[in-house]
Amino acid sequence: MKNEARRGLLKNGFLVGLGSFFGVTFKRLAMAKSAFKATPAEVEGPFYPVKLPRDQDYDLTHITGRTGVAQGSSILIAGRVMDTEGWAIEGARVEIWQANAAGRYLHPKDANPAKIDPDFQGFAAVLTDVSGAFLFKTVFPGAYPASLSWVRPPHIHFKITHKRYATLITQMYFPDHPLNADDLLLGAKSPEEQALMIARKEASSGTLTKYKHTIVLENRW
Numbered sequence: 769m770k771n772e773a774r775r776g777l778l779k780n781g782f783l784v785g786l787g788s789f790f791g792v793t794f795k796r797l798a799m800a801k802s803a804f805k806a807t808p809a810e811v812e813g814p815f816y817p818v819k820l821p822r823d824q825d826y827d828l829t830h831i832t833g834r835t836g837v838a839q840g841s842s843i844l845i846a847g848r849v850m851d852t853e854g855w856a857i858e859g860a861r862v863e864i865w866q867a868n869a870a871g872r873y874l875h876p877k878d879a880n881p882a883k884i885d886p887d888f889q890g891f892a893a894v895l896t897d898v899s900g901a902f903l904f905k906t907v908f909p910g911a912y913p914a915s916l917s918w919v920r921p922p923h924i925h926f927k928i929t930h931k932r933y934a935t936l937i938t939q940m941y942f943p944d945h946p947l948n949a950d951d952l953l954l955g956a957k958s959p960e961e962q963a964l965m966i967a968r969k970e971a972s973s974g975t976l977t978k979y980k981h982t983i984v985l986e987n988r989w
């Protein structure tokens with residue numbers, strides 16, 4: 769299984785720069801305990817859904833049974849889940865939840881007066897494929913006030929679970945956003961940790977902006 773997953777990674781070109789690295793020094797890499805840094809954990813925050821929505825599919829911009837489309841700029845988030853040795857993790861459950869484009873969560877305790885978008889799903893859960901890949905279509909989340917003096921930059925909450933790995937709760941940020949620099953949560957991380965939590969912007973795919981994000985889970989052993 770591990771070899772299949774590795775081939776998947778290489779075939780998909782996800783770790784192009786590491787392909788030869790794997791090929792040449794695989795033995796050494798396999799012995800290394802932490803070839804890759806684990807994605808830093810972050811607080812779950814107060815807005816994990818009280819009740820999970822019926823529609824939890826990868827597309828948060830459309831709710832089954834409704835004709836409308838979520839407001840805001842639609843984006844794609846294409847990611848991978850791997851472990852600190854570089855193995856793709858198949859079958860990881862990746863949950864995301866986020867504010868809508870106006871900065872409002874689908875949560876009864878969200879005091880932000882911004883409007884709820886009835887066409888925004890707010891939450892999704894998918895399983896990674898054999899190469900550890902996952903994909904979400906969503907909207908660019910709005911910034912929102914966390915206190916009178918603190919505005920949270922756009923971010924997406926992630927929870928990744930897999931029976932062989934410790935559960936990771938974290939947040940993904942967007943590159944070059946002006947609010948990143950003043951965020952109290954992101955600012956509490958080291959520059960190296962911050963880099964692991966900020967997605968990479970890819971060329972637009974049609975009308976959609978695409979972001980790539982790698983999530984690394986700590987090996988249990």
Ligand SMILES: [Fe+2]
Nearest residue numbers: 813815923925
């Ligand atoms: Fe949040």
